[in-house]
Amino acid sequence: MSDTDGGGLSLGPEQLDRYSRHIIMDEVGPEGQKELLDARVLCIGAGGLGSPAIQYLAAAGVGTLGVADDDVVERSNLQRQVIHGDDDIGRPKAVSAKEFVAEQNPDIDVEVHETRVTSDNAEALIDDYDVVVDGSDNFETRYLVNDACTLAGVPFSHGAILRFEGQMVTVDPREDSPCYRCLFPEAPPAGSVPSCAEAGVLGVLPGTVGCIQATEAMKLVLDYGETLAGRMLLYDASDMTFEDVEIRKNPDCPVCGDDPSIQSVDDVEYADTCSIGAD
Numbered sequence: 001m002s003d004t005d006g007g008g009l010s011l012g013p014e015q016l017d018r019y020s021r022h023i024i025m026d027e028v029g030p031e032g033q034k035e036l037l038d039a040r041v042l043c044i045g046a047g048g049l050g051s052p053a054i055q056y057l058a059a060a061g062v063g064t065l066g067v068a069d070d071d072v073v074e075r076s077n078l079q080r081q082v083i084h085g086d087d088d089i090g091r092p093k094a095v096s097a098k099e100f101v102a103e104q105n106p107d108i109d110v111e112v113h114e115t116r117v118t119s120d121n122a123e124a125l126i127d128d129y130d131v132v133v134d135g136s137d138n139f140e141t142r143y144l145v146n147d148a149c150t151l152a153g154v155p156f157s158h159g160a161i162l163r164f165e166g167q168m169v170t171v172d173p174r175e176d177s178p179c180y181r182c183l184f185p186e187a188p189p190a191g192s193v194p195s196c197a198e199a200g201v202l203g204v205l206p207g208t209v210g211c212i213q214a215t216e217a218m219k220l221v222l223d224y225g226e227t228l229a230g231r232m233l234l235y236d237a238s239d240m241t242f243e244d245v246e247i248r249k250n251p252d253c254p255v256c257g258d259d260p261s262i263q264s265v266d267d268v269e270y271a272d273t274c275s276i277g278a279d
Contacts, residue, residue, distance in 0.1 A: 010034075022061070036062050037063040043057070043066065044068050046071075047071070047137065051206070052082065052210030052211050055082065055104070056214040057133075057217060058105045059104060065101065066128070067094045067110060069093045070092075070114060073096055079203040081093075117136070123151075123264075126148050127152055131221060143181070144270050146180035147255050149171065150171065157170045157216040157220075158171065162201060165205075179255055183232065230246065
């Protein structure tokens with residue numbers, strides 16, 4: 001990847017050329033680019049949201065990308081999952097993502113986790129990364145990621161999409177920001193919210209949302225700017241509007257409140273409403 005110089009990461013001639021538009025920015029510069037190359041970001045899901053996030057994080061030089069996905073590429077994915085192609089149909093998405101990144105930017109190490117994120121492996125997976133990008137498509141995983149990241153003190157960017165609408169929020173436990181459960185204490189009843197497979201999704205929508213998630217991840221690595229911690233960004237592609245909604249920390253939140261009842265992901269039954277009280 002890169003040569004070491006005095007114990008620190010140095011940029012070679014090809015990297016100076018590749019990342020030149022970062023390096024000339026006062027807000028990034030060579031030191032910021034080194035931080036990106038040193039960073040470890042876990043992308044949960046290599047589908048609609050994960051595809052643009054992986055593509056832009058790799059292009060930007062985030063040195064190690066973890067890709068956790070147990071699904072395979074289907075033809076119906078190709079309308080929006082832009083890192084996969086016809087030749088990838090039937091292949092694991094995480095493997096396809098690794099090969100896409102290898103072709104895009106040889107600087108990047110991709111760690112393939114060809115698995116579903118569960119309460120059995122979430123804590124070990126997340127503990128190995130600096131930032132998490134949650135591109136999951138189900139409430140079970142979203143609550144699991146929130147709880148595991150909050151307990152571990154690892155910041156993450158959440159995104160969700162449906163039809164023409166997207167939502168994004170960043171949770172940064174290091175800054176004691178409100179978490180996903182402060183906004184939604186429990187998952188909605190099964191069947192009350194349709195999936196993309198049931199209701200559809202505009203093909204370009206996840207590109208917008210996934211790119212914003214990648215932006216949030218880079219800002220967290222660089223420790224620069226204002227993130228979406230403490231607010232939810234709502235995007236409506238049908239009338240091209242963004243709405244910024246403040247999120248307040250809930251002192252009664254079971255995971256980040258004053259007297260949290262969730263001490264481990266083992267305390268939650270994620271298969272149902274993601275509520276406390278697993279048997």
